[in-house]
Each structure stands twice: as C-alpha cells, then as structure tokens.
Amino acid sequence: MAWFSGLFSGKKRYSQRQMKELVEVPRALPKSTARGGEPRSDTLPRFHGTASDQLHRSRGSALERARFRLRSAFTPSQPVRSARMFAGRMEVLKTLIRSIEDQQLHVILYGDRGIGKTSLLHILAQLAREARYIVRYGSCGEGVEFTEMFRAILKDIPLLYHIDYEPTSVEIEEGKSLADLLPDGPLTVTMVSDILAKLAGTRVLIVLDEFDRAESQAFRRAIAELIKNLSDRSVRVQIVIAGVAANLTELIEHIPSIRRNILGLQVPSMNSTEIDELISNGQEACGLTFEQEAKALIAAAAYGSPYIASLLCQNAGLAAVERGANSVARQDAAQAIHQAVDEIEHRVSSRSLHYIARAYEDGHASNLGMLARAALHSSGRLLPHQSDMVLGEGKGADFVSMIGDKYGLTRPIADDPEGAFQFCEEGVPVYMWMRLAQDKLTAEDYDISALDRMAS
Ligand SMILES: Nc1ncnc2c1ncn2[C@@H]1O[C@H](COP(=O)(O)OP(=O)(O)OP(=O)(O)O)[C@@H](O)[C@H]1O
Ligand SMILES: [Mg+2]
Secondary structure (H helix, E strand, O other): OHHHHHHHHOOOOOOHHHHHHHHOOOOOOOOOOOOOOOOOHHHOOOOOEOOOOOEOHHHOOHHHHHHHHHHHHOOOOOOOOOHHHOOOOHHHHHHHHHHHHOOOOEEEEEEOOOOOHHHHHHHHHHHHHHOOOEEEEEEOOOOOOHHHHHHHHHHOOEHHHEOOOOOOOHHHHOOOEHHHHOOOOOOOHHHHHHHHOOEOOOOEEEEEEOHHHOOOHHHHHHHHHHHHHHHHOOOOEEEEEEEEOOOHHHHOOOOHHHHHHEEEEEOOOOOHHHHHHHHHHHHHHHOOEEOHHHHHHHHHHHOOOHHHHHHHHHHHHHHHHHOOOOEEOHHHHHHHHHHHHHHHHOOOOHHHHHHHHHHHHOOOHHHHHHHHHHHHHOOOOEOHHHHHHHHOOOOHHHHHHHHHHHHOOEEEOOOOOOOOEEEOOOOHHHHHHHHHHHHHOOOOOOOHHHHHHHOO
16 A cells, blocks of 8 residues: 555656556557567457456356356365355254353364365354354464464454443443453463453354464463463353364363363264265356266265365366366366366475375385375374275284385374374375376276275
C-alpha cells in the first residue's frame, strides 16, 4: 500500500489517462510483431478465467465450465472449508463435539500429513461458531511465541464476557477486549489463565493447528501448563491442538503431565464410503461424471487418503476435459496417477530419491511400495505385524531395519509402545506407494485384490 499512496500523493501530477494506465493491467498483450521480436499473443497459452474467478465470456463451453469448477471441486493443496465439500468423518466429529461439550476435555488431534486434520478443524470451528462459541484458529509456525499468540487470541474476546465488567461499562462500550487487561511485555501462563478464568456467558475454543511445527520447547511447555491450569480451574476455554505425528506421544513428548486432561484422537484413513462421498461431492460441484471404473481405480490408489483422492480426482477430471469428454474414464484416472508420481517426486529430497533408486535397483520396489501403503494406512506407523504381512511371517522387522541401515529410509519411532518404525521423510511413503500404483494399478488388466494378496 505504501508505494501505492506514494505514487498518487507525490508532487508529480498525472492525467486521468496516465492514472488509468498506471493502475490497469493491459487488457491484452500487444498483437503481432510482424517480424521477429515478441511472439504473437494469439499463439500463447492463456489463463482460462480471471483473477476474480470469472470465466472469460468467449470460453464458456460446458467443458470449460467443468474445467473451471474442478478447481474448487477438488482442492488437493488446500484444506476443505465448506460443509458442502466435506466428506465423511461423522464419527470423528461426534467424538470431538462430545469431548468438548460434555466432557470439557482439551483435544489433541493427530495423524499423518494430508489425512484431513485442518479440514476437520475448519468444520469443527464452523459448528462451534454456530453454537455461539468464540473460536480462535491459529496455525503454529516454527517461530511461534506464547506472548504474541495469546495477545492476538485475547484481542478477539470482547470484555463483555469478563465477569467483572457490567455490560453498560465504558470499557465495553469502547469495544475493548481481554487483551486490554494485559500488562506490557512478555506474558506468563498465569497471567493468561487468570484472565481467562474470569470468562462468563460464553465458551472459547482455541485451535492450534500445525503444533508439530512449533520448535520452541518453551512454547510447547507453556501450552501444556495452560491446559493444566484451565482444567484445574474449570475455565470455560478449551484448546484443540492438531499436528502431524505417528503417535500421540510423539506430539506431546515433552508435556506428559496433561494426559489426564486431554483426549488424544487419531484421524484415521477414510473408509471406502467416505472416499466415495468425496468423489460424489466433487462430481456434483464440477458437473463431470466419474465412471465406475475410474472411481474404483482412484479409490484403490487413494487407499484411504483424502489428499491422494482429491489430487487424482482433479488430475483425472482435467485429463477428461483435455480430451473433450464430459465423463471421467479409467484412462483419465490412470493418467492422473502417472501425473501424481511426477508431481510428488518434486517434493521428495534428492537424497531420498537417490536411496529409493538404489533400493529399487536392488529389487525392493514392490516390498517398499507395499510397506509404504501399509504406513499410509496407519498414520505413518510401520508396525511389525504389518511388515510381516507384506514380507512374510517373521521377516518384516529385519527388512524394515535393513531399509533403515542400508538406505536410511526408515527409523524407529521414539517411545512407540508397539515398536513401530516410520519412514524418515514425510513425502516418501506417498511417493513410493504412488510408484507402485503406477506400475500395478494402471495396467489394463489390473486386479486390486491381487495387490491385497501380495500383502498377505
Ligand atoms: N473430509 C474431507 N472431505 C473432502 N476432502 C478432504 C477431507 N479431508 C481432507 N480432504 C482433502 O485432503 C487434502 C488434505 O486435507 P488437509 O489439508 O485437511 O489435511 P491435513 O491433515 O491438515 O494435512 P497437513 O498435515 O499437510 O496439514 C485436502 O486436499 C483436502 O481437500
Ligand atoms: Mg493441516
């Protein structure tokens, strides 16, 4: 904004036409440069819509509209925010609501990347707002700090809900918030909980997403202490923490003192009905029809992951539109898997790609793909019995350790009660499973049950 006001407030005066030129993006690229120079604008690829989400008038065919709608029908790189696009998860939501409302517990929601934690939190927040909770959603970054975060949270809670202030008091008329009661300087857990303990006439839900990214031990410990304080004093504030973890201990390793006051809830993989619902919601929103075979292939490759399902549906939908079809066929779903492998590969470190290539050269591609699939289904945990199912009775544990020792791809999960392992890098299991899906599932005569037989 600064440069913008500077532009118009400076001494130089601009004519109306000059002003228009300054603020307006040119409507079209300059037509033709007859000989050499810039390429002709009509040969360049174009955006299909405008930044205000409108389709160009000349591009309004049914297929173009479907392509356009695919953007919001499936959003693999963003969480779902609307109830209309939110599939399944009824049990998780019921448990969340019960724990918050009836048991007044704080909740730790954990699970693998892309399993749907943030989407769930958005819907939970909407439902809580409907029930007139004050909801504050915050995403923790690496450098998150207690003082900064809680000043912002308390700023969103009107002083009206402080038991010591009359609704007609001057401070409330002035629109003050609980943050106005805070002293300057760093905040302590006691300061924050003393103020929150004075809440009346409302309930507050504080959602802390991406908790695993908070590197500061002091921050994690302060949150634990706050949860303990709020629980001991029956304060009308509940905290929901969410983060990537293979087990609950991993997420709260430094804060075991709060275990009695929290519900640890793992977000499970989606079942086939839920994946079906995800596809149906998207299908309705984009206007394309997903043929049965395409749906079956997508569901098999997604293997319970809403992220993979969403990515494949979007890619498959685009592939159908590209070939001028208004229904998504098996071939589009197969193409979507190939494309997903390429896309996901870019997100894996070159170190891991190097060792994966070596392990594949040594003949472990199929076993690694199946292990990756098993890990994706259990929040990133590789349990000894699952490894045995893939590799044969008694062979799983040795193979998983060997993969760790020789290629550095796996490691034991600290303090895991069942002695589980995990892949060392987040994106690796999705990548290895998609590689196997590409090899096996996209073959014309694929048989999903054959894949399951490989694992038994
Ligand atoms: N219930 C759902 N219905 C439809 N799509 C979903 C649902 N849950 C997740 N998705 C889709 O799956 C993808 C991942 O979801 P989300 O971002 O919520 O996961 P996450 O667990 O928060 O991931 P991360 O660990 O990376 O933060 C998104 O594309 C989202 O659109
Ligand atoms: Mg998330």
